[in-house]
Amino acid sequence: MKLDILAFASHPDDVELGCAGTILAHIAAGKKVGVVDLTRGELGTRGTPAERVEEAEAAAKIMGLSVRDNLGFADGFFANDKEHQLQIVRKVRQYQPDIVLMNALHDRHPDHGRGAAVVAEACFLSGLKMIKTLGDSGLEQEAWRPGAMYNFIQDRYITPDFVVDVTPFWDKKLEAIRAFRTQFFNPDDTSPNTYISSPEFLDFIDARAREYGHAIGVTYGEGFTSAKKIGVRSLYDLI
Numbered sequence: 001m002k003l004d005i006l007a008f009a010s011h012p013d014d015v016e017l018g019c020a021g022t023i024l025a026h027i028a029a030g031k032k033v034g035v036v037d038l039t040r041g042e043l044g045t046r047g048t049p050a051e052r053v054e055e056a057e058a059a060a061k062i063m064g065l066s067v068r069d070n071l072g073f074a075d076g077f078f079a080n081d082k083e084h085q086l087q088i089v090r091k092v093r094q095y096q097p098d099i100v101l102m103n104a105l106h107d108r109h110p111d112h113g114r115g116a117a118v119v120a121e122a123c124f125l126s127g128l129k130m131i132k133t134l135g136d137s138g139l140e141q142e143a144w145r146p147g148a149m150y151n152f153i154q155d156r157y158i159t160p161d162f163v164v165d166v167t168p169f170w171d172k173k174l175e176a177i178r179a180f181r182t183q184f185f186n187p188d189d190t191s192p193n194t195y196i197s198s199p200e201f202l203d204f205i206d207a208r209a210r211e212y213g214h215a216i217g218v219t220y221g222e223g224f225t226s227a228k229k230i231g232v233r234s235l236y237d238l239i
Helices: 014-028 049-063 082-095 110-125 167-178 199-215
Strands: 005-009 033-039 067-073 099-102 148-152 162-165 221-225
Touching: 005 014, 005 082, 005 110, 014 033, 014 049, 014 099, 014 148, 014 162, 014 167, 014 221, 033 049, 033 082, 033 110, 049 067, 049 167, 067 082, 082 110, 099 110, 110 148, 162 199, 167 199, 199 221
Parallel strands: 005 033, 005 099, 033 067, 099 148
Antiparallel strands: 148 221, 162 221
16 A cells, blocks of 8 residues: 555654644545554553554544554664664555654654654665565565655654644544543543643643644644755745
């Protein structure tokens, strides 16, 4: 299956928090979008790895993803090395996305910046034909390099290079976030409190999106950064 957009995330729920509105907007426009989670989030204080899998599947259905995979890297301890890069290369070659979305370049959780780095390097390596990989069928995969790669912004404030208007999809984004019922605020949950389980955290998500939206004259926005300069074919492409 060829995808238009493939989002990589260090943990299940990173995509929902960082770029679910953008994903929903592009799916509504007829694009095929998939997600590859690098870890199962097994170091999380709340919930179990099995519950996180169920929650990720529920969120995938809410967003209408074409596919959601998990590479099973070690939460908190995966490395930017050949072993991990090649697993990502296989996914990039399998789905041949035009655009790759990935974690913030630096953030509160060290896995986020590490995830961004390993995905960016793997996307480059994926385009080198002398690197040989096999697909699930056992056949050699074709080299493939995405045309564009963007980092979604997460907990720490980063000035975006561009902002996507996600206003029409905000409620659905929140529904996808809340699919991770063990992770976020639930007054009936007696699990230990965490940084993201407080009601104030979801207020912050709302406020950040309103701030980015305000910057482009809409209600809600999601910000992204790009390592490369962004070009447009027409001034009318800009809001």
